[in-house]
Amino acid sequence: MSLTSSPATPARNIHRFANPGQFLRLSGKILPPVALLALALSLTGLVWGLFFAPADWQQHDAVRIMYVHVPSAWLASSGYMALAIASAASLIWRHPLADLAAVEIGPVGACFTGLCLATGSLWGKPMWGAWWVWDARMTSVLVLFFLYLGHIALVRAFDDPQRGYRAGAILALVGVVNLPIIKFSVEWWNTLHQPASITLTGAPSMAPSMLWPLLLLGIGGTLGFAALTTARLRAAVMERRIRALVLAQIRASE
């Protein structure tokens, strides 16, 4: 079906931009500035948080771990949401780019979830006196980490990649139920983990001198996550094209 001859609708526009060739051209232009902006914001935020933001009156300098722990936690959850959206697009439209996006988001999300757990542990030891406690927030984030690992394993577990994509998409969508559990775990249960300092509805319970570097790292980290997954997705699209070309050459030589 020709897309250019049909009236433009939002769904058709999405499909047009999700065309692998179009994606490579568009992402090739967008990726460098996004990656540079992510690097600049993240480096500024890291230096600000490490050397210029004030220490906490109770936690002293250990509070500086917040500047790497909190953005990792944001990216762990929002990355999973992106994985679920790609999985839904994969199941609904059966679009190859959505399948590849889900495959490439998984390892990046797993790395940030692992970082969230590791930096949380490094923050917990001096503050709580324990590397790990089976607290609702930490346990639900550990479940998120296992969901990412499960998705990574599942999409690669079948000889037929399509079956792997379908199974992975279903797992990713089922796992979405864990996201509100992570978010509200500190309200629903008595946890050692502190409640959220920044909410969408209320004023932040944090000094602006600490909030600004955290926001810079949040924005820089989000752009960095997008840049990393886009770069991986570009490589995956090219690898798929290489496989198709090699197969075509083998068939032609037979």
Place this chain on the structure above:
Amino acid sequence: MTHLPYIAASYGLTILVVGWLAIGAWQRTAKAKHTLAKLDPRGRS
């Protein structure tokens, strides 16, 4: 600075992991581009 080993480990680990992801993505893209250029010299990518 108090709690320096914990802070250094957190920042170091973050930089290592993000750097590893970035270098991995860059190497993978460079390799794919190189292979694609050899297979398809018209450069349709």
